[in-house]
Amino acid sequence: MHELAISPAIAALRVRIAQLEGDGARAREVLPFGVPSLDRKLPGGGLALGCLHEVAGGGNGAVDGAAAACFVAGIAARTQGKVLWCVAQQDLFAPGLEQAGLPPDRVIHVEAGDDKSVLACMEEGLRHGGLGAVVADIARLPMTASRRLHLAAKESGTIGLALRRWRRQAEASDFGQPTAAMTRWRISVLPSRPLPVPGVGRARWLIELIRARAGESLDIELEACDGSGHLGLPANMADRPAAAEGRRHSAAS
Amino acid sequence: MTAVDATAQALGLRVGMPVTKAQALVPGLVIEPADPKADAESLERLALWVLQRIAPIVAVDPPDGIVIDSTGADHLHGGDAAMLDALIGRLTLSGVSARAAIADTWGAAHALARYGSNPVLIAMPGASIDMLAPLPLEALRLSPAIPAGLRDLGFSRIGDLIGQPRAPLTLRFGPELSRRLDQALGNSAEPIEPLRPEDMIEARRSFAEPIAAAETIARYIGKLVATLCEALETRGLGVRRLDLLCHRIDSRVETVRIGLARPVRDPQRLTRLLCDKIETIDPGLGIEIMTLTATLAEPMTERQAVSHLIEAPEPDLSGLIDTLANRVGARAIYRFAPVASDVPERSVCRIPALAEETGAGWPDHWPRPSRLLPRPEPIETMALLPDHPPNWISWRGVRRRVRRADGPERVFGEWWKRDAELVAVRDYFRIEDDAGERFWIFRAGDGEDVATGSHRWFLHGVFG
Numbered sequence: 001m002h003e004l005a006i007s008p009a010i011a012a013l014r015v016r017i018a019q020l021e022g023d024g025a026r027a028r029e030v031l032p033f034g035v036p037s038l039d040r041k042l043p044g045g046g047l048a049l050g051c052l053h054e055v056a057g058g059g060n061g062a063v064d065g066a067a068a069a070c071f072v073a074g075i076a077a078r079t080q081g082k083v084l085w086c087v088a089q090q091d092l093f094a095p096g097l098e099q100a101g102l103p104p105d106r107v108i109h110v111e112a113g114d115d116k117s118v119l120a121c122m123e124e125g126l127r128h129g130g131l132g133a134v135v136a137d138i139a140r141l142p143m144t145a146s147r148r149l150h151l152a153a154k155e156s157g158t159i160g161l162a163l164r165r166w167r168r169q170a171e172a173s174d175f176g177q178p179t180a181a182m183t184r185w186r187i188s189v190l191p192s193r194p195l196p197v198p199g200v201g202r203a204r205w206l207i208e209l210i211r212a213r214a215g216e217s218l219d220i221e222l223e224a225c226d227g228s229g230h231l232g233l234p235a236n237m238a239d240r241p242a243a244a245e246g247r248r249h250s251a252a253s
Numbered sequence: 254m255t256a257v258d259a260t261a262q263a264l265g266l267r268v269g270m271p272v273t274k275a276q277a278l279v280p281g282l283v284i285e286p287a288d289p290k291a292d293a294e295s296l297e298r299l300a301l302w303v304l305q306r307i308a309p310i311v312a313v314d315p316p317d318g319i320v321i322d323s324t325g326a327d328h329l330h331g332g333d334a335a336m337l338d339a340l341i342g343r344l345t346l347s348g349v350s351a352r353a354a355i356a357d358t359w360g361a362a363h364a365l366a367r368y369g370s371n372p373v374l375i376a377m378p379g380a381s382i383d384m385l386a387p388l389p390l391e392a393l394r395l396s397p398a399i400p401a402g403l404r405d406l407g408f409s410r411i412g413d414l415i416g417q418p419r420a421p422l423t424l425r426f427g428p429e430l431s432r433r434l435d436q437a438l439g440n441s442a443e444p445i446e447p448l449r450p451e452d453m454i455e456a457r458r459s460f461a462e463p464i465a466a467a468e469t470i471a472r473y474i475g476k477l478v479a480t481l482c483e484a485l486e487t488r489g490l491g492v493r494r495l496d497l498l499c500h501r502i503d504s505r506v507e508t509v510r511i512g513l514a515r516p517v518r519d520p521q522r523l524t525r526l527l528c529d530k531i532e533t534i535d536p537g538l539g540i541e542i543m544t545l546t547a548t549l550a551e552p553m554t555e556r557q558a559v560s561h562l563i564e565a566p567e568p569d570l571s572g573l574i575d576t577l578a579n580r581v582g583a584r585a586i587y588r589f590a591p592v593a594s595d596v597p598e599r600s601v602c603r604i605p606a607l608a609e610e611t612g613a614g615w616p617d618h619w620p621r622p623s624r625l626l627p628r629p630e631p632i633e634t635m636a637l638l639p640d641h642p643p644n645w646i647s648w649r650g651v652r653r654r655v656r657r658a659d660g661p662e663r664v665f666g667e668w669w670k671r672d673a674e675l676v677a678v679r680d681y682f683r684i685e686d687d688a689g690e691r692f693w694i695f696r697a698g699d700g701e702d703v704a705t706g707s708h709r710w711f712l713h714g715v716f717g
Contacts, residue, residue: 070717130568
């Protein structure tokens with residue numbers, strides 16, 4: 001599909017659509033992942049700054065939110081400036097975040113107590129404009145709230161990352177509800193890279209881009225964030241990217 | 254004798270005993286002459302400290318108490334209980350042993366703090382009557398003759414008085430008894446005259462017509478803040494605690510307190526912080542006086558902004574931190590910092606969000622989970638002892654086969670902290686199940702010697 005994206009007719013149409021949507025006044029800055037097969041599919045060649053993005057875990061990750069937290073930490077690590085991380089109840093382990101690229105000096109944690117305060121704190125952080133990224137662990141994200149967050153992010157140019165996380169597996173169906181977020185991701189854990197010796201290798205994720213405004217969805221298997229917040233391309237896949245890109249995975253795998 | 258300390262009480266000395274008798278009981282007794290004036294002064298100093306740190310309305314309750322109106326300030330401390338904990342903790346650290354109670358009325362709190370069974374006590378709203386009932390009559394702040402007289406009539410506790418007809422009691426003991434009883438039960442108002450030191454910077458506005466609308470309150474907050482900031486500027490001060498007191502026409506006082514991480518004199522920022530709290534002000538029938546007080550002011554150092562041609566200046570986050578702190582409490586905003594400890598839950602501490610950057614991190618020889626359970630959860634396993642990872646684990650009712658594992662990573666107990674940890678050991682493993690989910694589990698004990706731990710397995714964290 002990326003051949004179409006560079007065709008002038010399509011590009012002109014996209015510019016017109018962007019103008020109609022009211023976002024066309026200024027070109028959005030993007031934050032590339034540094035993985036060509038992922039960046040190519042995203043509008044603008046990366047994750048748009050000044051927007052709201054949603055990330056959830058797949059399977060049990062919807063409840064523990066561990067892989068999603070690493071994925072989000074990796075994105076936040078690659079922005080400039082401090083990061084505000086709002087949660088209702090704190091269970092993040094800072095050494096783990098540091099290993100995903102986010103050192104403790106860069107993260108200001110807010111333990112807001114309930115979902116409503118989390119949303120309010122996130123909006124406050126997005127409006128401020130001096131932060132690199134604002135992350136919030138939220139269970140329910142109604143349309144109105146997400147639109148407020150998105151507008152706040154757009155005004156200041158700060159990237160907003162809503163880490164969707166539910167108390168019970170059954171509540172995760174809430175992820176199907178529409179929100180104003182620019183992209184929606186689902187991160188599921190996969191068995192780690194096999195090692196020639198017994199032991200656990202570098203973690204692997206199935207990264208699904210479920211929804212992207214003005215873009216198309218994809219799923220891709222990647223290696224988890226390294227110490228600088230960058231995702232890795234699995235070795236066996238780097239050799240045959242074309243075959244890997246077209247593969248479909250069932251969500252449970 | 255007017256006061257005795259804990260050691261003296263243990264020796265059998267009591268308040269009210271003649272000094273000569275005490276000296277006869279305990280030879281070599283140290284006796285200090287009572288100095289009520291110095292006591293009152295130090296109580297006032299303590300009240301001032303409480304005013305600056307805890308709540309906007311504070312008054313001394315002689316001879317030995319301080320009364321605090323906690324409404325409007327508990328949000329800064331994260332709730333009533335946390336506020337009381339912080340207050341008692343800091344008093345204890347500075348060598349003051351105190352008893353405290355939170356209740357609906359001054360009278361009830363006074364009684365519960367002095368005669369309640371717990372040294373720290375919080376009465377739920379509306380539950381004061383039940384908690385007051387078993388207390389002795391002295392708890393009602395009566396002049397000494399009245400409880401004695403009541404006891405002659407067969408009343409021994411406050412509960413005995415509550416249902417009694419008031420007229421005969423008033424006829425016999427005067428109006429004081431009924432008044433104190435009503436004040437304790439909340440049937441009659443008892444305003445607290447707040448302590449106001451002389452040099453406090455204050456802006457005040459009285460209204461000819463009482464105001465009640467949120468917009469009007471916001472407008473006058475703006476005017477008060479402007480006046481206050483001018484006064485602060487002439488003295489070169491910035492404000493750390495700001496109190497807004499709204500005197501209602503029914504003589505109640507609504508309060509709003511704002512805490513700031515650094516001294517601030519910016520009218521816009523202060524106005525915004527105060528206006529965020531307007532919804533917590535209940536104007537009732539109208540507000541007739543509004544007072545804005547800089548309760549805690551600190552010198553403000555003006556700095557020249559360094560201009561860099563290349564680097565963008567570091568954005569100032571103190572405004573954001575203040576806004577959030579006034580919403581969720583200052584304790585709920587923090588950064589993590591490393592502590593030199595191998596025990597995972599002790600390896601992390603919380604520091605203020607605006608503290609200096611430490612630049613330190615954790616050693617990264619071993620992967621660490623991104624989510625740590627609040628406390629390790631017991632799991633069922635089957636494992637070869639002493640140093641193999643389990644074959645399977647069962648956590649929260651789900652059985653998982655362990656496909657791959659790393660470990661053990663041995664963590665020794667910190668014997669310098671607790672004697673019980675002298676030989677304690679934890680062996681951590683990182684395991685991966687069939688589906689690829691990765692967990693951090695540990696076995697209490699080294700798998701050989703029972704003294705090192707129970708050999709039970711726990712799940713402690715989830716990897717991404």
